Amino acid sequence: MNAPQAPLEPGGSVGAVQAKLAKFDTPLKLKGGGVLPAFEIAYETYGELNAERSNAVLVCHALNASHHVAGFYADDPDNAGWWDNMVGPGKPLDTRRFFVVGNNYIGSCFGSTGPASLNPATGKPWGADFPVVTVEDWVEAQARLADHLGIGRFAAVMGGSIGAMQALQWALSYPERVRHSIVIAATPKLSAQNIAFNEVARQAIMTDPDFHGGHYYEKGVVPTRGLRIARMIGHITYLSGAAMMEKFGRQLRRAALGFDFDVDFEIESYLRYQGDKFSSYFDANTYLRITKALDYYDPAADHGGDLSAAFARARANFLVVSFTSDWRFTSQRSREIVKALLDNRRVVSYLEIDAPQGHDAFLMEDARYHGALRAYFENIAL
Amino acid sequence: MSEAALLASRPDLAAVAQWVTPGARVLDLGCGDGTLLKYLWEARQAPGYGVEIDDAEVVACIRNDVNVLQLDLESGLSAFRDASFDCVILSETLQTIHRTEQLLREMLRVGREAIVSFPNFGHWQARLQVAFGGRMPVSTTLPFAWYDTPNVHLCTLEDFEALCARLGARILGRQVLNDGRQVTFMPNLLGSIAVYRISD
Numbered sequence: 333m334n335a336p337q338a339p340l341e342p343g344g345s346v347g348a349v350q351a352k353l354a355k356f357d358t359p360l361k362l363k364g365g366g367v368l369p370a371f372e373i374a375y376e377t378y379g380e381l382n383a384e385r386s387n388a389v390l391v392c393h394a395l396n397a398s399h400h401v402a403g404f405y406a407d408d409p410d411n412a413g414w415w416d417n418m419v420g421p422g423k424p425l426d427t428r429r430f431f432v433v434g435n436n437y438i439g440s441c442f443g444s445t446g447p448a449s450l451n452p453a454t455g456k457p458w459g460a461d462f463p464v465v466t467v468e469d470w471v472e473a474q475a476r477l478a479d480h481l482g483i484g485r486f487a488a489v490m491g492g493s494i495g496a497m498q499a500l501q502w503a504l505s506y507p508e509r510v511r512h513s514i515v516i517a518a519t520p521k522l523s524a525q526n527i528a529f530n531e532v533a534r535q536a537i538m539t540d541p542d543f544h545g546g547h548y549y550e551k552g553v554v555p556t557r558g559l560r561i562a563r564m565i566g567h568i569t570y571l572s573g574a575a576m577m578e579k580f581g582r583q584l585r586r587a588a589l590g591f592d593f594d595v596d597f598e599i600e601s602y603l604r605y606q607g608d609k610f611s612s613y614f615d616a617n618t619y620l621r622i623t624k625a626l627d628y629y630d631p632a633a634d635h636g637g638d639l640s641a642a643f644a645r646a647r648a649n650f651l652v653v654s655f656t657s658d659w660r661f662t663s664q665r666s667r668e669i670v671k672a673l674l675d676n677r678r679v680v681s682y683l684e685i686d687a688p689q690g691h692d693a694f695l696m697e698d699a700r701y702h703g704a705l706r707a708y709f710e711n712i713a714l
Numbered sequence: 715m716s717e718a719a720l721l722a723s724r725p726d727l728a729a730v731a732q733w734v735t736p737g738a739r740v741l742d743l744g745c746g747d748g749t750l751l752k753y754l755w756e757a758r759q760a761p762g763y764g765v766e767i768d769d770a771e772v773v774a775c776i777r778n779d780v781n782v783l784q785l786d787l788e789s790g791l792s793a794f795r796d797a798s799f800d801c802v803i804l805s806e807t808l809q810t811i812h813r814t815e816q817l818l819r820e821m822l823r824v825g826r827e828a829i830v831s832f833p834n835f836g837h838w839q840a841r842l843q844v845a846f847g848g849r850m851p852v853s854t855t856l857p858f859a860w861y862d863t864p865n866v867h868l869c870t871l872e873d874f875e876a877l878c879a880r881l882g883a884r885i886l887g888r889q890v891l892n893d894g895r896q897v898t899f900m901p902n903l904l905g906s907i908a909v910y911r912i913s914d
Contacts, residue, residue: 651776670783671793674763681776682783686769700769707777 344421346378349403349413351443354480360438360473366463369452373477374399374436374443378419379427381483387714388431388483390474391415392491392498395566395622396614398442401434402427417697424706429714430487435477437470437498439621444473447617448549460546464621467494467629471501478509487712490514492694493661494622497629500669504631507647512712514705516653517694519665520639520672521630526660529569530623533562537616546617555616560607562619567606572657572690639668640675649679651708653701655693656686681708715753724749725894729909730805730829733887734760738800741825743787743817744807746771748780755780762799788813791820799825806907808832808874809865818881822914827886831909834890836870836902855906871902878912887911 353372360368376399381388391401393414402413402420419425419432436444439462447462454461478486489502489510496518503513519526537543540558544551568576580599595601635641650673654666663684673680685701687693693701721728727750734740736758742751745764748771754760763781766772775782785793788811802825804817809832811817821828833855834840840851850860858865869877871890878885890897890905897905 667785667793674793674798675795679781680763680783681781682785683772684784700773703773704776707773711776711779 344423345412345416346403346420346427348406348409349376349378349400350405351376351399353443354477356473356476356480358476360469360476362463362469363466364464364469368438368445368463371438371445371473372443372449373438373445373473375477376400376403376413376434377481378402378432378434379430381431381481382714384714385483386485386487387429388433388478388481388486389425390433390435390478390486390489390502391419391425392435392470392474392489392495393437394491394493394495395619396610397495398440399434399436399444400442401432415695417695418702418705424702425490425709426706430709433477433481433483435474437465438473439465439470439618439625441615441618446615447546447621448615457549459549459617462617462621464624464628466625467497467501468505470498470625471505474498474502475506475509485509485511487714488512488514488709490516492516493518493691494626497626501629501631503646503648503650504642507645510648512651512708513646513648514651514653514708515666515669517655517658517661517666517691518652518669519661520632520669522627523665527627529565530627533565534620534623536561536565537619540616543616546620548616554611556611559611559614559616559619560604562616563610563614564603564607567603569660570690570692572659572688574657575689578688639672643672643676643678646673646676646678651681651683651705653683653685653694653704655689655691656684657688658691658693660691715749715756717757720749720753721894725891726806726831726907726909727753729889729891729907730803730831731757732889733829733909733911734758734801734803736760739798740801740803741765741794741799742803742805743791743821744804744810745775745780745782747774748778748782750803750805751775751780752778760801787811787817790816791824794824796823797826800827801825802828803830804828805831806833809868812866814867815877815881818877818883822881822883822912827911827913828883829909829911830874831907832869832874833865834871834902834905834908835868836872837892837906838903839906841903853906871905871908874908874910878910881914883912883914885910885912 355372357370397414400413401415421428436442438444439446447458451458489499491499496515499513499515502510537558540555542553543555583598585595585601631642632639654663670682738760740760740762742764745766751762765783772784802821843851889909890901891907
């Protein structure tokens with residue numbers, strides 16, 4: 333690499349970062365049949381792209397996160413990136429060695445083109461007219477971003493949860509453009525139970541009187557109540573029962589049971605707080621679309637349900653990581669991915685981390701998990 | 715690592731490696747830190763996967779740039795297709811397995827052949843300790859006290875060969891070691907480690 337290796341302490345921050353916006357005028361054909369005439373992608377980069385352009389790592393985010401993966405903003409120093417414990421100088425994904433690209437997928441509400449953006453045809457926000465986008469569409473848009481940044485081939489594409497679906501899909505859509513696919517807390521397709529939870533969340537949003545069929549921007553209202561409930565449901569599925577019991581137990585929020593319907597238990601207070609916080613910054617139309625993208629993802633569908641056949645085109649090396657307490661996307665689902673890769677004789681390693689936190693464990697700092705990621709990245713030749 | 719270095723540090727692994735042909739596809743069950751797989755790749759260009767359950771060993775495998783799958787051998791080898799490997803290795807792990815028969819059958823299913831190494835419970839020191847000391851044996855190859863051991867199914871050469879017969883497995887080769895040296899005279903009494911090459 334050409335950037336000087338400053339003797340930084342391990343585990344440092346990338347420091348103050350700035351979000352950028354890439355504009356694309358070539359229409360993007362979507363899997364659902366629609367077309368985005370033009371779009372923008374918000375992104376951040378950390379580290380330096382080397383002269384050979386061989387050290388780029390694309391980081392893909394999950395449901396409620398964004399392109400702000402690491403570091404902080406100069407005018408908002410408390411706003412640390414969502415994977416700041418993973419990405420930085422001396423961190424497992426070491427920005428002294430790798431050029432890391434965080435991106436915000438289309439349909440989101442953090443800067444990339446989404447339902448709240450202006451529809452060029454009407455001059456008004458897209459609202460309900462914004463198309464349903466898929467994981468495959470996100471990867472197409474990210475490929476445009478890679479072109480824009482002059483990255484022919486990523487050293488790695490990495491993500492957790494829906495981010496992991498993108499890392500998988502990259503290896504299928506652009507086998508020659510990914511050297512390593514790092515797939516964390518993933519599933520090759522949602523279960524009926526997963527879809528059921530998503531549908532309850534969507535119903536909460538769509539039955540909110542402030543939803544107005546998705547055209548709430550022009551009414552000057554937000555379906556806050558629906559979003560709140562959607563988030564509360566989601567949050568229950570991200571934590572394990574044991575982690576929730578350990579953190580909250582049956583602790584009371586007030587001195588004694590109230591025999592009314594105000595908050596009695598700490599867990600109620602916590603969920604209400606998470607719901608309130610989320611509904612203050614997240615867009616309901618985005619939530620609907622992301623949950624649909626999750627529900628629709630199924631790379632085996634075009635191969636008669638045969639995941640091994642779907643992976644026949646993959647060329648990347650894979651690292652698959654699951655967490656034993658994740659009941660949303662269980663370890664069994666990750667083992668299905670591993671089996672499909674083994675059937676195709678792909679280079680693959682699989683870690684099953686015995687972590688208590690549930691699905692959210694992929695965001696936590698765990699010595700085994702981070703140690704494995706660190707070792708894996710160190711062995712990627714540049 | 716050179717062959718000489720492997721022979722010096724892990725003669726049991728060197729004995730296993732001797733039976734792996736260049737370019738063979740290898741599955742190493744209970745692969746530890748991946749030393750054998752790394753050696754086989756460097757010395758034989760034999761690509762492979764390790765299976766390991768221990769967290770620290772799995773991370774060590776990744777550090778060693780060895781493909782490792784964190785799976786429980788007790789639940790079988792359902793991740794692997796029939797005859798998908800040239801050679802399936804179970805080195806110094808047999809004695810820790812609860813479902814021994816099932817695992818050996820699975821090894822013969824996914825591999826063209828299998829290599830199994832284990833500590834010989836028929837070694838004279840073990841026999842003496844039981845017969846005259848009246849205590850469960852503790853030695854370099856059996857270093858654990860009876861109440862604190864990962865070993866659940868210890869056997870002798872004779873026992874293992876009887877099990878192979880029961881499974882209908884053919885013994886293609888046998889090496890017996892003591893202190894890193896080959897033992898040919900009275901192996902079930904004088905050998906501390908046995909290495910078998912079998913197929914169905």
